[in-house]
Amino acid sequence: MTATLSQVYSENLIHHHHIVPLDFNSVRTVPDSHVWPKSDDSSSDHGLRIPAIDLKDPNAVKLAGQACETWGAFQVINHGIPLNLLEEVESETRRLFSLPAETKKKALRKPTGATGYGLPRISEFFPKYMWHEGFTIMGSPADHARMLWPNDNARFCDVMDGYQKKMEVVAEKLTSLILGSLEISGEDLNRDVGSPFGAALQLNSYPPCPNPNRAMGLAPHTDTSLLTILHQTAASGLQIFKQGAGWVSVLPIAGALVVNVGDLLHILSNARFPSVLHRAVLNRDGCHRLSVAYFYGLPSDCRVSPPLKLLNSGEKPKYRSVTVKEYVGIKSKNFQEALSLITI
Numbered sequence: 164m165t166a167t168l169s170q171v172y173s174e175n176l177i178h179h180h181h182i183v184p185l186d187f188n189s190v191r192t193v194p195d196s197h198v199w200p201k202s203d204d205s206s207s208d209h210g211l212r213i214p215a216i217d218l219k220d221p222n223a224v225k226l227a228g229q230a231c232e233t234w235g236a237f238q239v240i241n242h243g244i245p246l247n248l249l250e251e252v253e254s255e256t257r258r259l260f261s262l263p264a265e266t267k268k269k270a271l272r273k274p275t276g277a278t279g280y281g282l283p284r285i286s287e288f289f290p291k292y293m294w295h296e297g298f299t300i301m302g303s304p305a306d307h308a309r310m311l312w313p314n315d316n317a318r319f320c321d322v323m324d325g326y327q328k329k330m331e332v333v334a335e336k337l338t339s340l341i342l343g344s345l346e347i348s349g350e351d352l353n354r355d356v357g358s359p360f361g362a363a364l365q366l367n368s369y370p371p372c373p374n375p376n377r378a379m380g381l382a383p384h385t386d387t388s389l390l391t392i393l394h395q396t397a398a399s400g401l402q403i404f405k406q407g408a409g410w411v412s413v414l415p416i417a418g419a420l421v422v423n424v425g426d427l428l429h430i431l432s433n434a435r436f437p438s439v440l441h442r443a444v445l446n447r448d449g450c451h452r453l454s455v456a457y458f459y460g461l462p463s464d465c466r467v468s469p470p471l472k473l474l475n476s477g478e479k480p481k482y483r484s485v486t487v488k489e490y491v492g493i494k495s496k497n498f499q500e501a502l503s504l505i506t507i
């Protein structure tokens with residue numbers, strides 16, 4: 164039987180001190196453990212913006228392909244997720260992170276676990292801690308939600324379940340759109356019908372910081388997904404790295420979702436679509452910034468390699484083929500070296 168994504172992540176143990184977030188409400192200054200060297204590239208913004216694509220645009224396939232190729236990311240409007248659902252997700256996320264630190268810790272991710280409350284998984288690869296707390300959901304959030312709200316968790320669970328169902332539909336639509344631009348289809352991926360497709364919902368919280376210039380929200384990384392679909396609140400913070408331009412801010416557009424290429428699509432597209440390096444800097448206006456990332460992947464036993472149709476022209480594969488499970492294991496141990504470790 165195919166392992167679930169949650170089982171795959173459970174095999175990669177994380178040390179306790181890389182799981183428990185700071186009690187952000189209790190500190191008045193940024194502790195040394197959370198001070199990051201000031202990077203000179205943090206304000207390099209050239210007014211560049213990633214494209215915004217209307218899913219109803221007849222040219223959406225071409226535009227999505229171009230955006231993936233040049234940016235590895237785009238914003239999408241007319242995606243079919245109702246605005247009130249995005250608002251509900253946001254307000255339930257805010258309700259969760261507004262709980263006292265002691266309550267949130269009741270739903271702490273286990274060292275062998277993949278879901279629940281805690282620091283970002285990438286924390287162990289950096290010498291300093293991030294100004295971040297997260298809550299990871301794979302499937303039903305009910306077990307952890309009960310620990311947070313013993314009698315009052317139905318609304319949270321309903322909203323998160325409903326959102327995941329709707330996001331799966333949007334993710335499928337976007338995947339076929341993007342693959343369509345390469346003239347391949349979902350059937351060209353080696354996924355077995357019926358096996359779990361490997362998705363996760365990550366709620367991110369960046370509490371107000373006494374010195375946002377010295378702390379880091381979420382350090383630069385690429386996502387292990389095929390695609391990530393992000394809902395960010397009105398407060399800005401997300402930046403993507405563009406070769407030749409540096410860090411480019413992704414300014415929130417009300418109701419739009421941010422789509423970014425993950426490592427699996429990078430491999431599948433034979434590096435035509437770059438898995439985009441991104442980070443979250445802290446909001447300078449003292450806002451409590453939230454974001455909700457839906458990571459859309461492939462079943463854990465699925466073999467990932469560029470489909471033959473893509474290599475017809477004689478192009479050589481750049482990566483050896485790996486199963487999703489194998490790649491998640493390589494990424495968990497080697498972080499940003501993972502792609503170079505499977506390069507042919």
Ligand SMILES: O=C(O)CCC(=O)C(=O)O
Pocket residue numbers: 365367381386393395400401441442443453454456
């Ligand atoms: O909060 C953001 O804008 C980025 C979140 C992100 O990159 C992630 O959850 O992987």
Ligand SMILES: [Fe+2]
Pocket residue numbers: 384385386391441
């Ligand atoms: Fe990310």
